[in-house]
Amino acid sequence: xxxxxxxxxxxxxxxxxxxxxxxxxxxxxxxxxxxxxxxxxxxxxxxxxxxxxxxxxxxxxxxxxxxxxxxxxxxxxxxxxxxxxxxxxxxxxxxxxxxxxxxxxxxxxxxxxxxxxxxxxxxxxxxxxxxxxxxxxxxxxxxxxxxxxxxxx
Amino acid sequence: xxxxxxxxxxxxxxxxxxxxxxxxxxxxxxxxxxxxxxxxxxxxxxxxxxxxxxxxxxxxxxxxxxxxxxxxxxxxxxxxxxxxxxxxxxxxxxxxxxxxxxxxxxxxxxxxxxxxxxxxxxxxxxxxxxxxxxxxxxxxxxxxxxxxxxxxx
Numbered sequence: 003x004x005x006x007x008x009x010x011x012x013x014x015x016x017x018x019x020x021x022x023x024x025x026x027x028x029x030x031x032x033x034x035x036x037x038x039x040x041x042x043x044x045x046x047x048x049x050x051x052x053x054x055x056x057x058x059x060x061x062x063x064x065x066x067x068x069x070x071x072x073x074x075x076x077x078x079x080x081x082x083x084x085x086x087x088x089x090x091x092x093x094x095x096x097x098x099x100x101x102x103x104x105x106x107x108x109x110x111x112x113x114x115x116x117x118x119x120x121x122x123x124x125x126x127x128x129x130x131x132x133x134x135x136x137x138x139x140x141x142x143x144x145x146x147x148x149x150x151x152x153x154x155x
Numbered sequence: 156x157x158x159x160x161x162x163x164x165x166x167x168x169x170x171x172x173x174x175x176x177x178x179x180x181x182x183x184x185x186x187x188x189x190x191x192x193x194x195x196x197x198x199x200x201x202x203x204x205x206x207x208x209x210x211x212x213x214x215x216x217x218x219x220x221x222x223x224x225x226x227x228x229x230x231x232x233x234x235x236x237x238x239x240x241x242x243x244x245x246x247x248x249x250x251x252x253x254x255x256x257x258x259x260x261x262x263x264x265x266x267x268x269x270x271x272x273x274x275x276x277x278x279x280x281x282x283x284x285x286x287x288x289x290x291x292x293x294x295x296x297x298x299x300x301x302x303x304x305x306x307x308x
Contacts, residue, residue: 020233021233024233024234030234033234033235033236034234034235034236035236041236041237043236043237043238044233044236044237045237046237047231047232047233047237047238048233048237050231051231051232051233054209054231056207056209057230057231059233071233073232073233073234075230077210077228077242078200078203078204078207078210079200079204079226079244079245080173080174080177080197080200080201080204080212080224080226080245081177081183081186081187081226081244081245082186082187083186083187083188083194083196083197084194084196084197084198084199084200085196085200089230089242091232091234092232092233092234113308116308117308122307122308123305123306123307123308124305124306124308125280125303125304125305125306126304127278127280127301127302127303127304128301128302128304129300129301130299130300130301130302131300136302136304140304142306143306144304144305144306145304145305145306146283146302146303146304147282147283147284147303147304147305148280148281148282148283148302148303148305149280149281149283149289149299149301149302149303150278150299150300150301150302150303151278151279151280151281151289151292151293151297151298151299151300151301152276152277152278152297152298152300152301153266153276153277153278153295153296153298154275154276155266155269155270155274155275155276155277
């Protein structure tokens with residue numbers, strides 16, 4: 003059976019499900035706060051993202067059900083002769099919908115969107131504690147040419 | 156002798172020197188085009204960056220001389236409870252000014268700027284072909300917790 007997955011820019015009523023998905027994960031559960039009412043910081047971030055033409059919060063859905071999310075940021079850089087890049091972050095599929103190829107479709111959609119926006123690179127970082135995620139992205143053509151460094155403030 | 160380094164947002168007259176610095180490097184020489192007149196793509200990117208409140212192209216200078224550059228991008232994310240992050244890219248010091256601690260001051264300036272902007276993480280990726288750069292960032296407190304993946308379009 004072919005699964006029909008659709009994609010669209012997230013609406014505010016999707017935010018509860020988005021945060022639920024982000025928190026429903028070994029690493030996500032340590033850093034997200036999925037509670038009712040949803041912490042204000044998520045609502046503010048959602049509004050900032052949706053009012054910024056260089057940020058897109060994208061959901062995958064089937065019927066009425068949100069089954070995946072990713073955030074794509076488009077950045078104009080001076081490097082690479084002044085090229086635009088797309089950065090993908092916060093990729094998650096609903097736990098009830100995993101291993102059905104939804105993540106693959108989500109990232110492929112992101113790659114197409116980056117092409118439409120004239121980007122020359124799609125980039126992302128993945129936690130070294132997620133070896134399966136690394137293999138997943140490598141299968142999609144990404145190369146782990148860089149170290150991803152973080153400094154917490 | 157203490158070296159006094161100053162920092163400011165780049166102006167269009169700095170762009171020639173910025174591109175010269177970016178191109179003057181083993182990896183940069185393969186992907187940049189430093190020629191006169193400067194390719195239009197750099198000028199367009201410069202104008203897009205400077206008109207975007209979430210992007211800052213920063214130069215280090217001494218007197219009239221530009222001796223370093225970095226681009227800082229501020230991004231509102233849904234993850235981490237809707238936190239802002241700063242991403243540093245395109246860090247370079249002038250070859251005549253290397254090994255004088257200018258890179259360190261440049262990144263420290265970036266970290267302070269990220270703090271002022273309310274970011275909770277400063278992040279960057281560094282090419283695995285630059286082991287010295289990795290050590291440089293680790294000394295500044297960055298942790299290489301992530302793989303940095305790129306997909307060329």
